[in-house]
Amino acid sequence: MTMLIWLELQKMFRKWRTYIGFIAIGFLAIVVQVALYFTGAKMIDFQMRGIEQSFVMVGNLFNGYFIARFILMALIIHIPFLIVIVGGDLLSGEATAGTYRMLLTRPASRFQVVTAKFIAGWISVLLLLIWLMFLSLIVSLLLFGSGPLLSFQGMKLVIIAQNDILWRFLCAYLFALISMSTVISISIFFSSFVQNAIGPIAATMAVIIIFLILSAIPVDFFQTIKPYLFTNHMSQWDGFFSDPVDYGEIFHSMWYLLAHIVVIYGITTYIFIKKDILS
Amino acid sequence: MIRTTLTPFIRLNHQTIGVILNSEQVIEVRGLTKKFGTLTAVNNLDLNVYSGDVFGFLGPNGAGKSTTIRMLLSLIKPTSGEMKIFGKSITKDRKEIFSKIGAIVEKPDFYLYLSAYKNLEILGKLSGADTSKKKIMEMLSLVGLEKRYKSKVKTYSHGMKQRLGLAQALLHDPELIILDEPTTGLDPQGMKEIRDLIIYLSREKGKTIFLSSHILHEVELIATRMIIISKGTTQVEGTVEELLKGEKVVVTFEVDKIEEAMRTVNESRWKEDFKSTSKSEINFELTKNEIALLNKYLIEKGILVSAVVPVRSLEDYFLRITEGGTK
Numbered sequence: 084m085t086m087l088i089w090l091e092l093q094k095m096f097r098k099w100r101t102y103i104g105f106i107a108i109g110f111l112a113i114v115v116q117v118a119l120y121f122t123g124a125k126m127i128d129f130q131m132r133g134i135e136q137s138f139v140m141v142g143n144l145f146n147g148y149f150i151a152r153f154i155l156m157a158l159i160i161h162i163p164f165l166i167v168i169v170g171g172d173l174l175s176g177e178a179t180a181g182t183y184r185m186l187l188t189r190p191a192s193r194f195q196v197v198t199a200k201f202i203a204g205w206i207s208v209l210l211l212l213i214w215l216m217f218l219s220l221i222v223s224l225l226l227f228g229s230g231p232l233l234s235f236q237g238m239k240l241v242i243i244a245q246n247d248i249l250w251r252f253l254c255a256y257l258f259a260l261i262s263m264s265t266v267i268s269i270s271i272f273f274s275s276f277v278q279n280a281i282g283p284i285a286a287t288m289a290v291i292i293i294f295l296i297l298s299a300i301p302v303d304f305f306q307t308i309k310p311y312l313f314t315n316h317m318s319q320w321d322g323f324f325s326d327p328v329d330y331g332e333i334f335h336s337m338w339y340l341l342a343h344i345v346v347i348y349g350i351t352t353y354i355f356i357k358k359d360i361l362s
Numbered sequence: 363m364i365r366t367t368l369t370p371f372i373r374l375n376h377q378t379i380g381v382i383l384n385s386e387q388v389i390e391v392r393g394l395t396k397k398f399g400t401l402t403a404v405n406n407l408d409l410n411v412y413s414g415d416v417f418g419f420l421g422p423n424g425a426g427k428s429t430t431i432r433m434l435l436s437l438i439k440p441t442s443g444e445m446k447i448f449g450k451s452i453t454k455d456r457k458e459i460f461s462k463i464g465a466i467v468e469k470p471d472f473y474l475y476l477s478a479y480k481n482l483e484i485l486g487k488l489s490g491a492d493t494s495k496k497k498i499m500e501m502l503s504l505v506g507l508e509k510r511y512k513s514k515v516k517t518y519s520h521g522m523k524q525r526l527g528l529a530q531a532l533l534h535d536p537e538l539i540i541l542d543e544p545t546t547g548l549d550p551q552g553m554k555e556i557r558d559l560i561i562y563l564s565r566e567k568g569k570t571i572f573l574s575s576h577i578l579h580e581v582e583l584i585a586t587r588m589i590i591i592s593k594g595t596t597q598v599e600g601t602v603e604e605l606l607k608g609e610k611v612v613v614t615f616e617v618d619k620i621e622e623a624m625r626t627v628n629e630s631r632w633k634e635d636f637k638s639t640s641k642s643e644i645n646f647e648l649t650k651n652e653i654a655l656l657n658k659y660l661i662e663k664g665i666l667v668s669a670v671v672p673v674r675s676l677e678d679y680f681l682r683i684t685e686g687g688t689k
Contacts, residue, residue, distance in 0.1 A: 181469070188460065190460040190488070
């Protein structure tokens with residue numbers, strides 16, 4: 084199995100489309116950092132304008148942590164669109180190329196093949212998030228220095244002490260890994276039906292967009308179903324920047340997303356094992 | 363390169379190989395049926411391939427050849443029937459069976475964005491092959507692609523992909539090689555090289571070859587046993603020798619004295635087998651055994667026979683079988 088996963092990763096990272104996400108995140112993170120470097124201080128002043136006369140703020144509030152969270156909030160909602168480019172091609176790419184015939188006439192079972200593809204997909208998500216973490220957190224800390232984290236939660240302002248921040252970021256990235264793994268799993272699921280990567284990419288994007296729109300419509304019916312939509316749970320990573328952290332809600336969302344991954348993986352595997360390879 | 367490697371075997375043909383006596387059954391298919399909705403692609407097919415066979419799998423387009431091969435390789439699930447390879451069930455003993463099979467199914471497709479070398483490395487590892495550089499280069503040399511090993515497969519011609527397909531099928535030294543139209547897209551020289559390679563693998567390496575082909579002449583030259591299917595059903599199965607034994611073949615005799623030869627023929631029992639004549643050629647319809655007898659007769663009568671050319675054999679037989687004639 085390890086060899087199968089390794090071979091899948093080799094195939095994946097020899098395709099240029101795999102690097103689209105890395106290039107896009109690299110470009111956007113750097114653009115945001117440069118923009119904030121020149122204008123970010125004004126943004127902090129603007130956010131603090133109502134309270135600066137009541138409180139004395141000491142220390143560097145416009146720091147790497149603030150930038151990292153800003154980038155995370157700006158990009159995390161768009162990362163699914165970069166992830167599906169890879170996930171949508173994982174199975175359908177083999178059908179398009181006709182390589183199913185080569186791949187599935189080997190000693191490895193279909194269960195092993197599809198499992199290796201899922202794991203390779205999840206690893207690609209992990210690598211993308213490590214890249215995001217490097218650019219948003221590590222580079223920001225190097226450029227802007229460290230300090231306490233200013234976090235606005237509705238009408239509430241939370242200032243998290245410098246020595247209490249790093250673990251929150253790590254947990255947030257871990258949660259994002261689960262969220263994004265759900266997205267790539269859905270794209271692999273759609274990928275198992277077709278012989279072209281465009282279909283699964285479009286279908287996964289459509290599902291995310293439709294669910295986000297339904298969640299945003301202020302109608303009772305949609306608000307009732309909102310808790311059951313996985314997109315509603317994907318943004319729980321931000322819960323780690325609350326004080327106190329609502330672990331109950333975070334774990335509820337985490338289990339909900341993990342259940343999605345397991346069920347989608349199970350259905351995809353079943354379909355793939357039963358499928359006649361006619362390409 | 364491939365020509366150099368295979369030179370000692372170039373003169374081989376199915377007659378020199380003869381019929382290999384076998385006992386071990388490599389492929390056993392009983393009552394295999396595949397339905398796609400209302401369409402029955404393969405209908406109650408039986409098939410037996412023995413160790414050391416070069417097994418010709420013949421049938422017109424749409425006869426169910428590719429569907430059968432895909433079922434044998436577990437790419438599609440049969441509707442009913444039983445298949446055993448090396449005496450074992452494909453579903454239960456997949457790992458063991460597939461480590462001993464090399465295959466090309468229809469046209470060989472590869473990861474176009476990877477080099478030939480990388481493709482072989484990946485596919486070889488999946489089959490548990492020795493994927494050392496030496497072994498991969500050896501295999502690429504065998505099929506004449508060693509100079510293009512770094513090139514991405516997307517730059518390869520169809521013929522080159524076909525050769526690479528053979529290399530991937532042979533890399534893990536399989537006991538059973540399933541080849542679906544292996545010479546499609548090759549030039550005559552390439553087709554001959556592949557034929558020689560198949561004969562070499564069978565004769566010298568003891569491999570069992572399951573060969574599906576549209577090119578009847580190709581099958582006739584290299585197959586030891588064959589099956590003809592039509593509309594998903596077995597029409598005939600047996601050794602090539604057996605099946606063609608009673609078949610009349612149109613044979614052209616090139617002779618030096620045409621008028622004297624014609625007079626001699628008309629005075630003999632060969633008159634009944636006479637078909638037509640031209641400037642220096644006489645055409646007969648003969649069984650394979652009769653060809654040698656007529657040749658001997660003409661020489662004894664002082665007529666010099668410079669060539670004996672069989673015009674048709676398996677092709678006629680195939681058409682008769684698949685067009686619904688008598689078996």
